[in-house]
Amino acid sequence: MTTSAAPASAATSPGTLRRAADAPVEPLLSALKVRKSYGGVEVLKGISLAVNPGQVMCLLGPSGSGKSTFLRCINHLERIDGGRISVNGELVGYAQRRDRIFEMNPREVARQRRGIGMVFQRFNLFPHMTALENITAAPIGVRRISKQKAKERGLELLDRVGLANLAQSYPAQLSGGQQQRVAIARALAMDPKLLLFDEPTSALDPELVGDVLDVMRTLAADGMTMVVVTHEIGFARGAADVVVFMDGGVVVETGPPAVVLDNPQSARTKAFLDSVM
Amino acid sequence: MSHATLTTPVRNEQTGEVDPDDIVAVPLRHPWRWFLAVFLLIGFVSLGISLWQNENIDHPTITEFIFNPRILSGVVLTVVLTVVAMLVSTVLGVLLAVMRLSNNPVMNTLAWLYVWAFRGTPLLIQIVFWGYLGLLYAQISLGVPFTDFTIFSVDTNTLIPALTAGLLALTLNQAAYSAEIVRSGMLSVDEGQYEAAYSVGMSPVFTLFKVVLPQAMRVIIPPMGNETISMLKNTSLLSVIAVLELYTVATQISSQNLRQVELLLVVSCWYLFLTSVLSIPQYYLERYYGRGKARTLPPTPFQRVRALLRRSPVTVRRTESQDAS
Numbered sequence: 001m002t003t004s005a006a007p008a009s010a011a012t013s014p015g016t017l018r019r020a021a022d023a024p025v026e027p028l029l030s031a032l033k034v035r036k037s038y039g040g041v042e043v044l045k046g047i048s049l050a051v052n053p054g055q056v057m058c059l060l061g062p063s064g065s066g067k068s069t070f071l072r073c074i075n076h077l078e079r080i081d082g083g084r085i086s087v088n089g090e091l092v093g094y095a096q097r098r099d100r101i102f103e104m105n106p107r108e109v110a111r112q113r114r115g116i117g118m119v120f121q122r123f124n125l126f127p128h129m130t131a132l133e134n135i136t137a138a139p140i141g142v143r144r145i146s147k148q149k150a151k152e153r154g155l156e157l158l159d160r161v162g163l164a165n166l167a168q169s170y171p172a173q174l175s176g177g178q179q180q181r182v183a184i185a186r187a188l189a190m191d192p193k194l195l196l197f198d199e200p201t202s203a204l205d206p207e208l209v210g211d212v213l214d215v216m217r218t219l220a221a222d223g224m225t226m227v228v229v230t231h232e233i234g235f236a237r238g239a240a241d242v243v244v245f246m247d248g249g250v251v252v253e254t255g256p257p258a259v260v261l262d263n264p265q266s267a268r269t270k271a272f273l274d275s276v277m
Numbered sequence: 278m279s280h281a282t283l284t285t286p287v288r289n290e291q292t293g294e295v296d297p298d299d300i301v302a303v304p305l306r307h308p309w310r311w312f313l314a315v316f317l318l319i320g321f322v323s324l325g326i327s328l329w330q331n332e333n334i335d336h337p338t339i340t341e342f343i344f345n346p347r348i349l350s351g352v353v354l355t356v357v358l359t360v361v362a363m364l365v366s367t368v369l370g371v372l373l374a375v376m377r378l379s380n381n382p383v384m385n386t387l388a389w390l391y392v393w394a395f396r397g398t399p400l401l402i403q404i405v406f407w408g409y410l411g412l413l414y415a416q417i418s419l420g421v422p423f424t425d426f427t428i429f430s431v432d433t434n435t436l437i438p439a440l441t442a443g444l445l446a447l448t449l450n451q452a453a454y455s456a457e458i459v460r461s462g463m464l465s466v467d468e469g470q471y472e473a474a475y476s477v478g479m480s481p482v483f484t485l486f487k488v489v490l491p492q493a494m495r496v497i498i499p500p501m502g503n504e505t506i507s508m509l510k511n512t513s514l515l516s517v518i519a520v521l522e523l524y525t526v527a528t529q530i531s532s533q534n535l536r537q538v539e540l541l542l543v544v545s546c547w548y549l550f551l552t553s554v555l556s557i558p559q560y561y562l563e564r565y566y567g568r569g570k571a572r573t574l575p576p577t578p579f580q581r582v583r584a585l586l587r588r589s590p591v592t593v594r595r596t597e598s599q600d601a602s
Contacts, residue, residue: 077472106481114478124473128491128569138477141487170569183473190477 028053028088028194028225029074035082036069043069045249046083051194051242056226058236058257061246062272067229070246071196074227075116076109087116088193114142117187121199123179125171131158131182132167135189143190150189157185161215177208181215188219195219197228233277237261245269338539342530343546351526352547358522359509362447367501369448370455375485377460388456395453401514403450407442408518443515451508458500462493494566502559506552523547 027050036044043066051057059067072078074085076093085092093109095102104112125134135154139145145153158164161181171179180200187195197216201209213235220226220239230236236243236257243260245253245268253260253269264270328334342348376388395403411433418430437445466489474484513524524544531540564577576584 075476077475110475110478110480113476116476118472118476120469120473120476122469124467124469126470126473126488126492128566130569137487138479141483142478142480172569186473186477 025052026089027051028055029085029227031070031074031083031085033083034070034073034080034085036066036073036078036080043249044073044080047246047249047251048083049244049251049254051225051227053193053225054223055241056220056224056228056239057242057244058240059227059229059244059246060231060233060236060260060272061252065246066249067246068198071118071198071227071229074194074196075113075118077118087112110142114138114190115193116196117190117192117194118196119180119183119187119198119200121202123171123176123183123203125179125183125186127171130168130170131163131174131185134171134182135186138186139189154185154189157188158182160188160218161185162211175208176204177211180204180212184212184215184219193225195224195226197226197230199229199231201230201232231276233261233273245272247272333538334542335536335539338534338536339542342540342543345530347526347530348523348543348547351521351523352551354521355509355512355523355547356551358444358447358512358515358520359505362444362451362512363505363508366448366451366455367459369452370459371490373452373456374459374463377456378463392453392456395450396457400446400450400511401517404443404446404514405517407437407446408439410437410442439515439518439520443512443518443520447508447511447515451504454504455501458497458504459493462495462497463489465496466492491566495563498559498562498566502556502562505555505559509551509555510548 029049029051031047031049034044034047035042043064047066047070049057059071061067069078073080074087074092079093090112091101092112093104095104095108125131126137129137132151132154135157136147136150139150139153140147155164155167158167161184163178163181163185166174166178166182171182174182184200200216201212204212209232213232216226216228216235217239228235228240240257242254243257244251245260245264245266247268253264253266259265260269261273264273329336373388373391376384377392379385414433416430417433417436418427420427420430470488470492471484474488479487512520512522515522516525516528519525527540527544531537560578
């Protein structure tokens with residue numbers, strides 16, 4: 001009766017996620033020309049990045065450069081206006097059927113977020129739960145893991161971040177550094193494939209920063225895929241596989257830390273690094 | 278007892294310096310507090326005596342009726358009405374608050390309309406309205422709109438007797454107020470809490486019950502305690518539709534024995550007693566939901582009394598040191 005879209009054209013239509021046949025490794029996170037505006041002001045002007053499994057990527061840049069916004073787009077806390085973000089080969093926040101893109105419902109988005117952990121600048125622990133309950137709430141309630149198993153795993157994770165003795169403490173009874181390490185354990189409890197860090201040490205006293213960075217270095221060494229927005233140049237130099245310098249909503253420079261941090265090609269990157277170091 | 282006072286500073290034998298000792302100062306006196314207390318005490322005692330000796334109050338009537346079976350059944354009904362109306366209205370209030378804060382424009386508008394209507398008209402009028410619903414709709418029936426098909430049809434006054442009408446009025450009215458209290462509590466929860474919950478894969482509904490509402494409770498409970506006390510007293514308004522709660526029973530008795538003042542005193546005693554009792558669960562609820570907010574929880578009244586008893590030796594020591602000087 002009416003003409004329907006030819007199925008053959010679907011594979012080649014522009015929105016389709018390309019599965020590169022020649023690449024040996026499929027990137028875990030790939031962003032393609034991501035755009036995002038707030039009330040007419042474009043804060044992300046076409047960000048294209050890719051992170052392979054096991055890689056650590058550090059995002060550097062002045063405040064307002066869009067690095068935190070980009071990070072929040074990766075787990076759909078912010079919706080993007082243009083471009084594509086996919087994690088593990090799956091579009092984030094949208095579903096693609098044939099050549100059309102559909103908005104996901106909140107339950108599907110929640111399911112997707114289980115594979116993407118996030119650590120916040122202000123920790124955002126649940127204040128009415130103990131450290132252990134903070135970690136086990138989602139595995140018990142969302143993953144439907146038995147209470148006993150979740151508790152064992154929670155204690156194991158607390159031990160891993162060096163806080164086994166504080167399982168029964170409430171967040172208000174912990175220092176900032178301890179809270180942030182509980183937050184990391186909480187994110188790890190869902191066994192995410194990708195961990196996002198949004199300036200994890202910016203709200204900490206200088207002497208507490210080291211403990212959190214140590215935990216992050218261990219995670220990186222264990223092969224966790226991480227995207228870290230940070231001002232800790234030392235961490236980026238030691239732990240990152242890729243360093244990205246962003247400014248004004250665009251990627252200015254990207255490459256291994258030895259290149260971007262020690263031999264920056266762009267004048268903007270140079271000026272920024274001079275001011276922080 | 279070798280308590281050193283400020284007048285005899287101790288010289289450190291090794292360094293030769295004067296060590297500042299514990300301060301044992303004479304406490305500041307507050308004579309006006311005593312004056313005011315005595316003044317008020319005299320006032321209250323004389324008021325009490327004048328009430329006691331007032332010949333218009335027949336004391337035997339008060340003692341006769343305070344535990345009268347009819348009064349007691351009124352007390353029970355008042356408590357039942359308060360508890361049921363508060364429980365149901367709280368559930369409704371949470372539902373309305375969630376609707377009001379949802380992105381769904383239909384839900385949002387519906388909740389707004391509800392609060393607007395039930396908060397905008399006097400409770401007394403709502404009670405009378407539900408009590409006399411039969412005047413508006415003689416029959417209540419369920420069926421398909423715009424057709425003659427009906428599933429059942431029943432006489433309004435059979436379906437909604439006075440007690441049900443009273444409960445409906447109190448509950449529906451209270452839900453509008455509770456909704457606003459719950460909404461304010463939910464708005465007090467930090468945005469970061471939603472983000473953290475979403476980031477570990479919690480759905481919006483799970484986040485609401487596990488993360489947002491437990492934190493909102495801390496803000497919700499004090500005004501809800503207030504509302505419960507209001508509700509307890511507002512049940513007396515049901516006398517206009519002849520629900521046999523405390524006040525209705527008392528007016529019925531006083532219309533027979535013409536002891537209005539005595540029975541009002543009986544009723545007042547009961548209301549005061551009940552409101553005092555209600556503040557106990559509120560205290561413990563506040564304590565429970567306050568966990569995690571403060572580093573240490575405030576002591577319960579019992580713990581406070583025990584602490585006071587333990588502290589008394591300090592006062593003893595002070596008097597000793599004063600004796601020594």
